Amino acid sequence: MNWKSLFPLLRKEFILEFRQRYAISGIVLYVFSMVFVVYIASIRVSPPVWNVLFWLIVLFASINAVVKSFVQESGTRQLYYYQLADPVLLVLAKILYNTLLLLVLSTLAFGAYSLVAGNPVKDHFLFALVVLLGSMGFSIAFTFIASIAAKANNSATLMAILSFPVILPILLTLVRLSSIALGLIQDTAYMRDIINLLAIDTILIALTFVLFPYIWKD
Amino acid sequence: MKIYHSRIIITFILLLAISLPAVYAEGNRDFMRETGKINVVVAVILLIFLGIVWYLIRLERKLTKLEHQTKDD
């Protein structure tokens, strides 16, 4: 495996995104619209609701951001990559890129959301860590599922139903950790949850490396 | 072939629907609770039996269809 080719692949993702600026603008607009809808629908948001709604916004924005990651390139170009690069590096580049993308998106969502619905976060460091871990987990799971869904015709629907059961462990842990950061639950032993989350990410990324070549095979 | 997976979902919903009266029947609670809640066991066994029989009937229907198809060829 030639690790050096990781960086050109990663650069390719950025260039591609930059060329299709309307796609990323669409996602950002999507986040703002959702935040606005939440604001209109419920003027006063209590911290527990704030927590759940924030993760729902991030979840749906993530699904929509990642689902395009495999469909935006044509089949012939994918065949070209297949001959050129190791599939593991290719998926790693996509995961890294999507992690960054989701991190930016959730930061944006957090900014917009706290602007309209207030900012009940007590432990900002923990919350930032949770957002980072969340972006990682979402990115790994969604990138993998998107690569499966992209092979089918109705990929958007498929993406949602395939990813929900897979994402559930991550989502449950994230909501729990961020409610600690919001001071809703008193629990000093949240390191266990962080380790759980890292363990899930490790399992998922290991599985991605093993299984992705089989998806990529045609 | 295409409606095949929707059948699985319908199966599941059907089984849930069968059990719903037992789950939510407030008026029936005495029936379910009397004689040491033995009727809960009866309901469970009955549901399992019905579910398996339903699955087998479905399988048999599919087999019959297949038999007809192969006979036509």
Next chain:
Amino acid sequence: MWWKALSIVLIIYTILAGMLVPLKSGIQRTEPAFAKAGADQTIRFYGYNTFFQKASDTPVRVWLYYDDRHALAASDFQVLNDTILEARFRFPGQLPEKKESVSLNALIDHPVAGAALLPAAVYLSSNPDSTGNTGLDSAWTANPVEQLHVQSGFSFPYQNVIYESIRNTYFHVPMWFVLLFLFTASVWYSIQYLRNPEPENDRRAAAFAETGLLFGALGLPTGMIWAKYTWGQPWSNDIKQLMTAVALLIYLAYFILRRSFDEYEKGARLAAVYNIFSFASLIPLLYIVPRMFASLHPGATGNPAFGSQDLDNTMRAVFYPAIIGWTLFGFWIAQLRIRYQRLYDKALGLD
């Protein structure tokens, strides 16, 4: 095939033994459930599966006990019928421990039906100005609980709230085990398919998944019925409920994924990949959910196995055969499904 016969024999044994073996005798409740120190009080005991009237050479004995050393025997009692017994207690002026009140456990020992126990049956509150029964404090230690009888013959444990529905252990609980085994078999054949893409491996993976789905669809509602009448509500975010629900969602998605491709090979391969990926991602739930929701299932703390302290030997003698019997039965159904699919694929010329 011998294992099919074995599955039928074991399931028949499970149904017969599971339904016919009686419950141990127990105490449902006491009336009144409160008493004051230093008073004389008559307490009525409502038994379950008790035979108070059954004659025997040694008499029935009744206690209210606090701990190993402090127990109060009934001074006098009267049997009203087989399930109701009235006992008279002369409560000493002092509690066994210096407290505002203590909870006493009721214990009725019958030579034939064995000992029946109700924890925290009577709350005894202290009485600072009690004049009666003073000097009776040695009564707490005068008649210790001893020489209890054990019911002869087979019987299942008696538990309040659960009562006879403890028999569901042999019908509802094995569904979860069958589901686990069938889904594991499905993942196994999915791995085999990726290593060796033969239609047979894919057929097996799909058939095991479908049969597992059937047993999951049976386990969930039966569990909800049972939960409704013992825990009070059909759904309680329990780890096993959640995992079964998520497993069902995964395999429903699995079947939808299989059918969304025009090429057979592509659908089979991607479904196999998804099967492995999602099954593995299910495992972390075992560690996560118990941190958020307390489990009501016995043997909690995220252990999928049945807690050993909840099964006595008689129950084990039915429970283990039940699991084996239902599992073999599940594999039998899966095998029928595989054989059907094999014929179907042959008829369509896919194989």
